[in-house]
Amino acid sequence: MKCDKTEQLYQYIDGQMSQSQSALFSEHLNHCEECKRAYDEMRDIKKELGQYAKQIPDAQVDMEKIFMTKEKERRAKQKDRNGMRQKILFIAKKSTSYAAVLVLGIALYALLSGMFGGYNNGANYRNVFGMGSGAQVQKDAMTAESSTEAGGASDKQAQAPEDKEIPETLMLSPDKIIYTGNMVVEVNKYDEARQMIGVIVEESQSFIQSEEVRISERGGYEYYTSDYKIRVPVAQYQSVMQKLKEIGSVKYSVQQASNITYEYRDIQGNIEQLNIQKQRLLSLYQQTSKISELIEIENELTRLNTQIKDYENMLINYDREVEYSTIQLSISEIVSENALVNPFANLGKKIKEAFVNSINALTTVLVFLFLLLIKILPFAIGAAAIFFFVRWVMKRKKMKNE
């Protein structure tokens, strides 16, 4: 049999019952074997546990340690916090200086590139200018060269370096040689130089095929440049070159001699061949009476005539090229460092330019920084997430500890 009054029993034991209930339950205890037994057990347990409690040795507490620990912890915390703060400060300081240097560097770079951009452009322009005349020379030479190549090998293309005169023998040889000269000369006085060129051209019975005058600018100073193409009788070529060199200081000079004898003879041979063919066709023409044949022969004759004419023109061209050498001449005024220059010239313009340049540089830097910021943004978000997560974890850990 199971008595369901154990809970009441416990209340009875613990004195949680009212007096009347208690009396009632003590009556029950006298009758209920099970409750009586449970009551005894509980009494025993209480007794035993009480004894056990007394048995346990007293606590050994180091009160001093307890009192000290708080102080120590507080100090350690303070220290920690201070250390952390100092560390953060240190890093912040350092990174600030780095950031400052970075920004400064970028700004400086932008500024300088903006400023030197102008100068570079000027230099580039100069180069282009110099090269331009050079390229033209090459173009001229090309016409000769292309025909040379068409004719075959054996072209004796001699490049005469500066100040090395082509030997007299070469000039007097019956070979067909095209001379081309290319020169860049800087002159002190542009107008005088032009006059001198006119005199030289006249004296040598040459002619100016083309002249191109340009106004260029360097370092804020305007100066004139001219590109000439002068055709010189071949006999006068060397002396004209020499004279032209004397009008100023030579910056660049190239002489070319293309031997076209082989091509020339080739063309002559072709013409002879075509003439023979023509003679034959003519005799055929007289013999035949068929109209269709006559027409065919005539067509062929026309074709031959055109071809002969072309070749003859070629020869004439060659003859001209040989007879008249070509000199490409570029002259430019010297913007001399020795010359007295006015630093205040175009001051207003310069100020404006400088201002615009720095404004441009500034906006460039700003745009660059803005783009940088946007570039960094994804990383920054990630970093921030990690930072806050770590902080959260630390906080939680701290909370747990406390």
Next chain:
Amino acid sequence: MKQKRLNTAMNAKEKFNELITPNINRLHKMLCAYMGSFESAQDVLQESLIKAYGHIHSLQETEKAYAWLYTIARNEAKRYFFKHPKESEMTENVALKADESFGRAEQKQDIAKLLLGLEREDREIIILKDMFDYSYAEIADMLELSVSNVGVRLSRARDRFRKIMNESGYWEGERDSEMR
């Protein structure tokens, strides 16, 4: 500023000595019985007292200092169990200490061991009520329960403990002698 800090330090010490110190020995014994090891109980006690001293300013209801201290110790014990899952509840330890100090040890050893056979929740409330005879209200404060809840938990714990005691044959000898 320094004076103020000194004052608060003094106050904290006084407060601790007045409210906490009287409870230390009892708490220690409770922890021993609860944890089953003198050393671990000592550790937990030390930690609890450090924490109690550190937060003594947050103790408002001074008449319930025992309950406040007990709550701290309880959390510390939990932490200890969490940190040392294998070391916890080494049943031999306390019993051995008991052995040394008392001649008639075997039965005591048994009840200490059997107590550790209980779930921690049950063990705790048995220790509080049947070992140290705290009132229902006091236990309610310590365990942060209502009084009626304490009654329910206690009766369940006692049922289980009695069952364990009976199964272990703790009372066999006595019964036998009674029968005779």
